[in-house]
Amino acid sequence: MTIIAIYSNKGGVGKTTTAVNLAYLAAQSGSPTLLCDLDPQSSATFHFRVQPKIKKKARGLATPGQAIEDSIKGSDYANLDILPADFSHRNLDLSFYDQKKPTTRLRKALKPLTKVYETIFLDCPPTINILAENIFNAADYLLVPIIPTTLSLRAHMQLLDFLRDNGYKQKNLLTFLSMVDRRKKLHRELSEAMPQKLKGALPVSIPYLSQVEQMGIRREPVLAFAPHSDAAEAYELLWDELQKKWET
Amino acid sequence: MTQFYPPESSGFHQVEELLAQETKISAEPPTSERLTLHDTFDWRLYNNALAFIQIGAHYTLHNWNRQNTVDQCTFNEAPQFVWDLPPGLLRTTLLPIIGVRALLPRLDINRQQHGYRILNEDEKTVARITLETYYALQQAPDEPLLYVVLLDSVRGYAKETEHVRQILQAAGFRESDAPMAPGLLAAAGITPGSYTVKLNINLRPDMQAQTAVTLILRSQLQIMKMNEKYIKQDIDTEFLHDYRVAVRRTRSALSQIKAVFPEAPTQRFRQDFKFIGAFSNQLRDLDVYLLAEEEYKSQLPEFLQDDIHPLFEYLAEKRAEAQQAVAAGLESAEYRRIIQEWEHFLEEGNDERETAVKATLPILELAQQRIHKHYRRVIKKGHRILKDNRDEHLHSLRIECKKLRYLIEFFASLFPPEKIDQIVRQLKQLQSNLGDFNDYTVQETYLLHVAREMPIRGQPSRDALIAIGCLVGELHRKREAVKSEFAAAFSSFANKENEALVTELFTPRRKK
Numbered sequence: 013m014t015i016i017a018i019y020s021n022k023g024g025v026g027k028t029t030t031a032v033n034l035a036y037l038a039a040q041s042g043s044p045t046l047l048c049d050l051d052p053q054s055s056a057t058f059h060f061r062v063q064p065k066i067k068k069k070a071r072g073l074a075t076p077g078q079a080i081e082d083s084i085k086g087s088d089y090a091n092l093d094i095l096p097a098d099f100s101h102r103n104l105d106l107s108f109y110d111q112k113k114p115t116t117r118l119r120k121a122l123k124p125l126t127k128v129y130e131t132i133f134l135d136c137p138p139t140i141n142i143l144a145e146n147i148f149n150a151a152d153y154l155l156v157p158i159i160p161t162t163l164s165l166r167a168h169m170q171l172l173d174f175l176r177d178n179g180y181k182q183k184n185l186l187t188f189l190s191m192v193d194r195r196k197k198l199h200r201e202l203s204e205a206m207p208q209k210l211k212g213a214l215p216v217s218i219p220y221l222s223q224v225e226q227m228g229i230r231r232e233p234v235l236a237f238a239p240h241s242d243a244a245e246a247y248e249l250l251w252d253e254l255q256k257k258w259e260t
Numbered sequence: 261m262t263q264f265y266p267p268e269s270s271g272f273h274q275v276e277e278l279l280a281q282e283t284k285i286s287a288e289p290p291t292s293e294r295l296t297l298h299d300t301f302d303w304r305l306y307n308n309a310l311a312f313i314q315i316g317a318h319y320t321l322h323n324w325n326r327q328n329t330v331d332q333c334t335f336n337e338a339p340q341f342v343w344d345l346p347p348g349l350l351r352t353t354l355l356p357i358i359g360v361r362a363l364l365p366r367l368d369i370n371r372q373q374h375g376y377r378i379l380n381e382d383e384k385t386v387a388r389i390t391l392e393t394y395y396a397l398q399q400a401p402d403e404p405l406l407y408v409v410l411l412d413s414v415r416g417y418a419k420e421t422e423h424v425r426q427i428l429q430a431a432g433f434r435e436s437d438a439p440m441a442p443g444l445l446a447a448a449g450i451t452p453g454s455y456t457v458k459l460n461i462n463l464r465p466d467m468q469a470q471t472a473v474t475l476i477l478r479s480q481l482q483i484m485k486m487n488e489k490y491i492k493q494d495i496d497t498e499f500l501h502d503y504r505v506a507v508r509r510t511r512s513a514l515s516q517i518k519a520v521f522p523e524a525p526t527q528r529f530r531q532d533f534k535f536i537g538a539f540s541n542q543l544r545d546l547d548v549y550l551l552a553e554e555e556y557k558s559q560l561p562e563f564l565q566d567d568i569h570p571l572f573e574y575l576a577e578k579r580a581e582a583q584q585a586v587a588a589g590l591e592s593a594e595y596r597r598i599i600q601e602w603e604h605f606l607e608e609g610n611d612e613r614e615t616a617v618k619a620t621l622p623i624l625e626l627a628q629q630r631i632h633k634h635y636r637r638v639i640k641k642g643h644r645i646l647k648d649n650r651d652e653h654l655h656s657l658r659i660e661c662k663k664l665r666y667l668i669e670f671f672a673s674l675f676p677p678e679k680i681d682q683i684v685r686q687l688k689q690l691q692s693n694l695g696d697f698n699d700y701t702v703q704e705t706y707l708l709h710v711a712r713e714m715p716i717r718g719q720p721s722r723d724a725l726i727a728i729g730c731l732v733g734e735l736h737r738k739r740e741a742v743k744s745e746f747a748a749a750f751s752s753f754a755n756k757e758n759e760a761l762v763t764e765l766f767t768p769r770r771k772k
Contacts, residue, residue, distance in 0.1 A: 061384035085416030
């Protein structure tokens, strides 16, 4: 059983599209998979045509219980379920903060689900507060998409500092390049340089492709509507590299 | 998942229309699959609530009472025998059920599936409906055998699934968890369990003897005919076994139930069936020896167990020849003529048959006479053996017991079942002792004969001779042990309780 958080402290880097496509691939391989949408913007939920609502008692996600399980919806695809986001997720950090052991509440809430699913993906909002710490404590792997720009790199360094200063291990932090536009010189140069500088960099570069934008219109994973496209191949490569990491 | 049967002959068009009226649906591309149901000739899996179904190279064993899948396997060629199966749940489940019988394709089905997704306003799939139409490929490829509607829920959308269920129920669809395999067979007009080698004839006590015996003989002829085709195809050893049982019963009826038919045809057919019985003797013997290979090996010390293999190679060669001889015999003009004439003889209103002395005797009377007579003979011969312990008397008693047993089985329907079961049980035990003694005797002799006849092809053959010798010694020892158990077995059969039961059932009584 593995929990993978698709996380970034920057917004708009391709977290949701990554979460949606990787969850789809995991499910296709036969593994019972749950995609848990923690972002009040509920994009992942939207991509699967699920309504962004969870049971009242489950709001806050602070305690494990039947209400969380009852909120899960089956996607249109075999082996893949969705725990939808709810607008109340905008206050998740507050609900955790009020509890004992506030940074491990999410891990506790997910525990019953780990018996049912082999793989759980967390689609995370771009925060670096208590919710983020809950995510760091719940996830086996942190998968961070990085756009090859100076500002992205700078934000990533801030993340690494935070992790180090707060005693979080970095060994399960994995990165890959996202929304890469090879027409831009900066992207090309940083694409080459960054993997060498960063520990945990996967040799994967997801290009910026309109097919991926189509996902929001079609409301399907790109692997479902364009399985042989460049975008699909890129995510398959990412999935392969991720699995290789698990095996070592 | 819930299963529904539609109201009278509604096809998938109607279901599609019905659902489109009340919900949003999206059709999936239809699929078509060929399914084959495998079972033994005598439906052993069916009788154990099992369905062994093949789709392409995938074979699944379902238990429909427990509604679960027992095991699944992939095979390039359809597995015929339990020993073709890899170790696993499939093999351990089937072994006690099918034994040495072959699995045969019994029903070929074409299943067409029309799938629909039920959608909500977001065009999310909230439930799935599959309409399955089954066709019997051989019997009626264009006429649907069965329609089934399957409703699958999607997690978290219980209300929507319930809505669809209600639509279906309101339109007359019946929810049912009736198992699929028996339903398909019934719809295809196949009645498993209709074949049995057991005697299943209901006689009435006042039936005329000739009528009753004709019924018995006809049923045995049916069994012979049903098994003939499969013997020629060499599918498994049990077809010949069942065929020979029917032949033995026919011979026994002709010999033991005297004066029911005129003398001339009786004698003539006795000869014919003696011939029929004989031409498959060798093949049956060889089948039995080959099936016993593991048993024989286990009776040898470990250091000889592998050495005996050349014997079985030799027997397998002989068996192949014997199989060809039997197949040729069954196709021969002589055999076909006998069967034709026998069939004609057994037909209703055949004038040739009316002149026998006991033809019109009520069957109950005749049955009692014959059974009582042979029972007395068994008792007399048994007592003789207690005195002189001679081997040939043991063999003679075994034959007498067989005659008695066949007679009781022929006429069992004329007597109370529990009492007949009791007598048969007791007789079986005695027959078991006598049968074992005979088997060991025959095997000793045969193995010695084969050992002397087997061609020597190098050292392995010589080693085999040693192993055979050891086996013969072991068989002899067992034979002597079984012989010493005869007295107890016979006394148990000849006790006062059984004597009383026999008197009660079989003393001929005349109604005045």
